[in-house]
Amino acid sequence: xxxxxxxxxxxxxxxxxxxxxxxxxxxxxxxxxxxxxxxxxxxxxxxxxxxxxxxxxxxxxxxxxxxxxxxxxxxxxxxxxxxxxxxxxxxxxxxxxxxxxxxxxxxxxxxxxxxxxxxxxxxxxxxxxxxxxxxxxxxxxxxxxxxxxxxxxxxxxxxxxxxxxxxxxxxxxxxxxxxxxxxxxxxxxxxxxxxxxxxxxxxxxxxxxxxxxxxxxxxxxxxxxxxxxxxxxxxxxxxxxxxxxxxxxxxxxxxxxxxxxxxxxxxxxxxxxxxxxxxxxxxxxxxxxxxxxxxxxxxxxxxxxxxxxxxxxxxxxxxxxxxxxxxxxxxxxxxxxxxxx
Amino acid sequence: xxxxxxxxxxxxxxxxxxxxxxxxxxxxxxxxxxxxxxxxxxxxxxxxxxxxxxxxxxxxxxxxxxxxxxxxxxxxxxxxxxxxxxxxxxxxxxxxxxxxxxxxxxxxxxxxxxxxxxxxxxxxxxxxxxxxxxxxxxxxxxxxxxxxxxxxxxxxxxxxxxxxxxxxxxxxxxxxxxxxxxxxxxxxxxxxxxxxxxxxxxxxxxxxxxxxxxxxxxxxxxxxxxxxxxxxxxxxxxxxxxxxxxxxxxxxxxxxxxxxxxxxxxxxxxxxxxxxxxxx
Numbered sequence: 001x002x003x004x005x006x007x008x009x010x011x012x013x014x015x016x017x018x019x020x021x022x023x024x025x026x027x028x029x030x031x032x033x034x035x036x037x038x039x040x041x042x043x044x045x046x047x048x049x050x051x052x053x054x055x056x057x058x059x060x061x062x063x064x065x066x067x068x069x070x071x072x073x074x075x076x077x078x079x080x081x082x083x084x085x086x087x088x089x090x091x092x093x094x095x096x097x098x099x100x101x102x103x104x105x106x107x108x109x110x111x112x113x114x115x116x117x118x119x120x121x122x123x124x125x126x127x128x129x130x131x132x133x134x135x136x137x138x139x140x141x142x143x144x145x146x147x148x149x150x151x152x153x154x155x156x157x158x159x160x161x162x163x164x165x166x167x168x169x170x171x172x173x174x175x176x177x178x179x180x181x182x183x184x185x186x187x188x189x190x191x192x193x194x195x196x197x198x199x200x201x202x203x204x205x206x207x208x209x210x211x212x213x214x215x216x217x218x219x220x221x222x223x224x225x226x227x228x229x230x231x232x233x234x235x236x237x238x239x240x241x242x243x244x245x246x247x248x249x250x251x252x253x254x255x256x257x258x259x260x261x262x263x264x265x266x267x268x269x270x271x272x273x274x275x276x277x278x279x280x281x282x283x284x285x286x287x288x289x290x291x292x293x294x295x296x297x298x299x300x301x302x303x304x305x306x307x308x309x310x311x312x313x314x315x316x317x318x319x320x321x322x323x324x325x326x327x328x329x330x331x332x333x334x335x336x337x338x339x340x341x
Numbered sequence: 342x343x344x345x346x347x348x349x350x351x352x353x354x355x356x357x358x359x360x361x362x363x364x365x366x367x368x369x370x371x372x373x374x375x376x377x378x379x380x381x382x383x384x385x386x387x388x389x390x391x392x393x394x395x396x397x398x399x400x401x402x403x404x405x406x407x408x409x410x411x412x413x414x415x416x417x418x419x420x421x422x423x424x425x426x427x428x429x430x431x432x433x434x435x436x437x438x439x440x441x442x443x444x445x446x447x448x449x450x451x452x453x454x455x456x457x458x459x460x461x462x463x464x465x466x467x468x469x470x471x472x473x474x475x476x477x478x479x480x481x482x483x484x485x486x487x488x489x490x491x492x493x494x495x496x497x498x499x500x501x502x503x504x505x506x507x508x509x510x511x512x513x514x515x516x517x518x519x520x521x522x523x524x525x526x527x528x529x530x531x532x533x534x535x536x537x538x539x540x541x542x543x544x545x546x547x548x549x550x551x552x553x554x555x556x557x558x559x560x561x562x563x564x565x566x567x568x569x570x571x572x573x574x575x576x577x578x579x580x581x582x583x584x585x586x587x588x589x590x591x592x593x594x595x596x597x598x599x600x601x602x603x604x605x606x607x608x609x610x611x612x613x614x615x616x617x618x619x620x621x
Contacts, residue, residue: 202477202480202481206475206490213459223438224470
């Protein structure tokens, strides 16, 4: 068995799926980069206008939702066109607990997380029998059903029916010298970092390797002792949990939930963000979220009447220029930079 | 057909194999009257044999003889219509496929079934899955128990990487490795679960002459140093005859002969099965 060194140097580009971060070279530069990014994130709310702070918070909310989707699609290889449903479940859980039951918003997050985990796990069980496009259809059905269920009259007392629920904006606790937008920004940042840490840990653990093994070869994974049913349902549960927490945060930040905010279009937006950021690459979620939140505005500025078409053209352009998402671009840039040195 | 014995391999194995034979008592695996029906087709018809601890058993037979069916019964992908398979005296037929690794049966795949987008090291780490414990919560929170388990997995993976000389490719993606290397990775991955029985499904497929030689040496090394019993399902006669202690021959779902490689090469029924004609 002879090795050919030459062939192996371009392994990264030959992989159809991006691998876990373990495969990429370890650079001290990365720590510095993320440190600077965090510094910018912490100073940003003190130097920008409230509306921009609000928009950035929404970006982080989407980034968390995309992170959850990435764990399912990128890491575990299960497809979902219906993650908007789990986002909606998280959002409505927070809204109903706050407005109907008068619960403090901080308590709604762990409750929504637990509820979405259970919902995702249970949905993941029947989904075990479905692969590829069939799973996509089943999750599509979930996305289409959700807004209808939220409008149903028997639940109207809780959900507010078509009108939705308006939420009171929480202010900063403990007398912190922050306005409401700044506080919610920091709250979202902190929860986002926590969830990122958790997902990162999972990906680099025995559980995460089992997820990826199932993605790459389910029969071989089973032969290695991986209980594929349990791990696939678990991946669905954790993924739904993270996206659900994003939904709760989104509801609190936007101060409003209504069925038509959670249509199939939301699920597609999350998927767009995932692909733009790079499937399987965790930090890509933030880049994907920036795209999903800001590019529609850019498209509208180009042409009010043809905003949708402009968005489409921009999307095609990005996919054409970066077919592997931000992940591929950054990887290529890092490679080139290294070669220069 | 290459019946010839590749030079050196046989002599290298005999000494070590003799040691093991000395204390070989209980068979590691007992296959008893295993019958498999697919609709009206009898894929396996009352097949029985044992594999003694530390032995390499070659399972051969023409295409359609039932080798793969038997292999799939041993890895619990199929359940026999009747008969029993016992590992160290315990039946395996009541356990699901994913419990086989934990029970002590490891396997490799025909045409390789690596986790392509993981590194060699991570492939081997997945192999240690059944030999370690953790859950999603302990892993997500990096609890001390999960960190301890991770350190053990890392150490075991590093040992296997050193042992099977995978060091220079350890942190590369399997997807870009040459075929022969991927087979070696699969072997390391299977051994990470510390199996008592290792099932090899046509490992010589797709390898050239030199690579088959090297593979033969590797199988003997794994058996001798890895404390494992081996079932080798193989088309490549040269490999089977050079590394096996015993050979079982299947034809049309029935066992037609069993014995040493030398005996099998002279056995009239085996010869006629391979040359066509015969009594079937």
